[in-house]
Amino acid sequence: MTDTAPILHMDDVRYRWPGRTSFGLHVPNLTLAPAETVLLLGESGSGKSTLLSLICGTITAQSGRVSVAGTDIAALSAGQRDRFRAEQIGLIFQQFNLLPFASVQDNILLPLQFAPERRRHVADRRAEAARLCHDLGLPDDVMSAGAGTLSVGQQQRVAAARALIGTPPLIIADEPTSSLDAATQATFLELLFGQSRAHGTTVLMVSHDARLSSQFDRVLHMTDIAKAVRGAT
Numbered sequence: 051m052t053d054t055a056p057i058l059h060m061d062d063v064r065y066r067w068p069g070r071t072s073f074g075l076h077v078p079n080l081t082l083a084p085a086e087t088v089l090l091l092g093e094s095g096s097g098k099s100t101l102l103s104l105i106c107g108t109i110t111a112q113s114g115r116v117s118v119a120g121t122d123i124a125a126l127s128a129g130q131r132d133r134f135r136a137e138q139i140g141l142i143f144q145q146f147n148l149l150p151f152a153s154v155q156d157n158i159l160l161p162l163q164f165a166p167e168r169r170r171h172v173a174d175r176r177a178e179a180a181r182l183c184h185d186l187g188l189p190d191d192v193m194s195a196g197a198g199t200l201s202v203g204q205q206q207r208v209a210a211a212r213a214l215i216g217t218p219p220l221i222i223a224d225e226p227t228s229s230l231d232a233a234t235q236a237t238f239l240e241l242l243f244g245q246s247r248a249h250g251t252t253v254l255m256v257s258h259d260a261r262l263s264s265q266f267d268r269v270l271h272m273t274d275i276a277k278a279v280r281g282a283t
């Protein structure tokens with residue numbers, strides 16, 4: 051692969067949730083280049099989270115092809131897909147998905163366990179986790195705290211640190227700043243864009259806040275990239 055090969059390519063992808071006839075998604079063509087920062091906007095229920103799940107391989111398209119870093123993710127076994135995702139994609143979900151009884155440090159370091167390439171990018175894991183916490187404005191003593199004891203905004207920042215650690219080539223973030231105040235939101239975006247510039251990381255971020263548009267290289271609207279499919283296909 052050359053440096054300009056897309057990090058993501060979706061070709062004629064169709065997906066329908068099992069048992070749901072009222073909603074289906076058709077993405078004719080979507081390509082993301084290395085180091086691009088892309089904001090994804092769309093109405094509630096338009097399928098943004100479904101699209102991200104297809105890219106992450108947590109759900110599999112009924113037809114079409116989803117390639118991440120040149121790999122057709124449907125061709126991987128479930129185990130291979132989990133390892134591939136941990137290596138290639140830093141994820142920030144709407145619900146953060148932190149382990150509440152594990153420490154903040156263990157939560158941040160978790161993806162490295164499954165991602166040797168990301169591990170290689172980190173010389174000192176504890177120091178890197180602490181640096182990310184510090185840069186995201188978390189208190190210095192937060193590393194040993196149980197993740198479940200933090201405020202919602204703090205948990206969101208821990209989820210961001212977990213996505214950033216080890217510089218995966220693609221960061222996917224589903225409304226990652228919804229629980230952050232304006233100053234922390236700006237800090238978070240600076241960190242995200244800084245990592246993108248320094249390491250060529252592609253960022254795909256879902257938000258309802260169109261005011262963020264000017265900060266991204268490209269803005270996509272669900273209505274432009276995907277057709278909502280109603281009724282049986």
Ligand SMILES: Nc1ncnc2c1ncn2[C@@H]1O[C@H](COP(=O)(O)OP(=O)(O)OP(=O)(O)O)[C@@H](O)[C@H]1O
Binds near residue numbers: 095096099101
């Ligand atoms: N796990 C699921 N099982 C069945 N249907 C689902 C599931 N997740 C989402 N859907 C359906 O898919 C459609 C699109 O939902 P999705 O969450 O992708 O939209 P969204 O654009 O991310 O919405 P929001 O902005 O409100 O988060 C909705 O009709 C929703 O009910």
